Amino acid sequence: MTDTAEDLNYDCNYNMFLAKTMLPNLNKNDDKHKAIRWMKKLATCNKSIEEMKLRNDFMYYLVVNIQQGELQPPFTEPPPTSPLPDIAHLLPGGPAEVNLDEWKEHAASGGTKKPMLYEKSPDGGAFLAAQPVPRCGAFCYLAVVAKESKKE
Incomplete structure (x- = not known):
């Protein structure tokens, strides 16, 4: 759209x-x-x-x-x-940048495993990490994705 x-x-x-x-x-x-x-x-x-x-x-x-x-x-x-600045840096609880290289280094050095949400996400959690996080309450995200079937 x-x-x-x-x-x-x-x-x-x-x-x-x-x-x-x-x-x-x-x-x-x-x-x-x-x-x-x-x-x-x-x-x-x-x-x-x-x-x-x-x-x-x-x-x-x-x-x-x-x-x-x-x-x-x-x-x-x-x-x-002046023109509007990027809102992500202004809002409290704004998106935290996900650095996948840091996750890999952290995991390789025996650190904790990457959260399942990031593991299961096709983009490694980049989209979800860019969403605002509420101070209280819940954050819910639902996605419906269709994969093209393999034609034999």
């Missing part, structure tokens, strides 16, 4: 609607003002498909923060005046 500008804008507008609707969830007036500044900043981020995807990631996490009633970094600070 390809992300078109139309689809990305639809998602952003939907999340913008949710954020505006839930603004009363924020108890602090300062948080409300920061959230509004972030929404205004994100509304201007539409120069390329990649920027729009990043904008939508920020919008999603902003909605989650507003829904929880308290802003978390990076939304505790005013939005940057």
Whole structure:
């Protein structure tokens, strides 16, 4: 599935609607003002498909923060005046890079075995390692993959 500008804008507008609707969830007036500044900043981020995807990631996490009633970094600070930075480095519990070479060295030196999740994953766990990890609660991921049958 390809992300078109139309689809990305639809998602952003939907999340913008949710954020505006839930603004009363924020108890602090300062948080409300920061959230509004972030929404205004994100509304201007539409120069390329990649920027729009990043904008939508920020919008999603902003909605989650507003829904929880308290802003978390990076939304505790005013939005940057420059283009949006990569969100992975800003969000708490962001993705930890998986260095498969380090895993191999660690295992070769008698260290613990690589987690089963990484062993069973076709990409060695790279996709899952790049997903946000919640502070509390559970993280669930379900994938359905079809392999082409071998023709005899």
